Amino acid sequence: MPELPEVETVRGAMSRHLVGRAVTAVWTSGKKLRRPVPRGHLRSLVGDRFVHARRRAKYLLLELESGRVLLVHLGMTGNLLLRQERGGHDHMRLELDAGPPLVFSDPRRFGLVDLLLPGEVEVDPLLAHLGVEPLSDAFETDYLLARCRGRQRPIKNLLLDGRVVVGVGNIYASESLFRAGIRPTTRACRLSRARVERLVAEIRGVLEHAIRLGGTTISDYVGAGAGGHFQQQLAVYGRADDGCRVCDAPVKSIVQAGRSTFYCPKCQR
């Protein structure tokens, strides 16, 4: 499941291999993703050229010479890559003036492909209400402390709230809380300033580490390029009943707001 490091890995690949290429032909599957893929609109991409590959939260923003933006979200199982072969779960194929086509593939169809007109990025409802980027300067102790104030909900649920901070998904929420020594069930408002400071640092640290390793490749998700190697680094996620890598106590698995959470009951208080 692509989280921020996986999306960032794909962005890097697009920056290196897609930028500079012009679209020569467009094919879509006609199947509905999170939004219907705007087939006719996408056809107007022919002749346009990619000039930038950006990221906001887990959205990829592929900017074109015309000022339009190809908006892509990988959802749970989506992948954006340059490849020649056709796949059974392909939903968009853009033939380019050089190299293999740009393909969006997504078996479970939780993903999204849309084409935004110049100026629409700022007002698109999907992008307008997003919280701060966890790797930006805006994400610091006082910010998260303020967002925790008065919040009764568990800190783990708050970390998954995209209006607070973006890009932290289920895996990195568990992992960063483990690193910070904070139990995921702790009410946000009960965290001291020092613990929030530690949490901010660990969220940043775990995301940067995962980006360096090319993201986490788990289950059915394979990132662009060589694939990620962060999976071996996971301390608690997906390790229910296994020994904690620090103290060997069995890792606990619980459900919070319908999502699985993993933590070490001894290291996290």
Next chain:
DNA sequence: AACCGCGCCTGTTCGC
């Protein structure tokens, strides 16, 4: 206002 549960999807894993 704050917060949770649901539904969208389908490949994989689990239990009988």
Next chain:
DNA sequence: TGCGAACAGGCGCGGT
């Protein structure tokens, strides 16, 4: 062995 059930979860939405 084979089958259906449960599970995985990003995200927006609707309900409490």
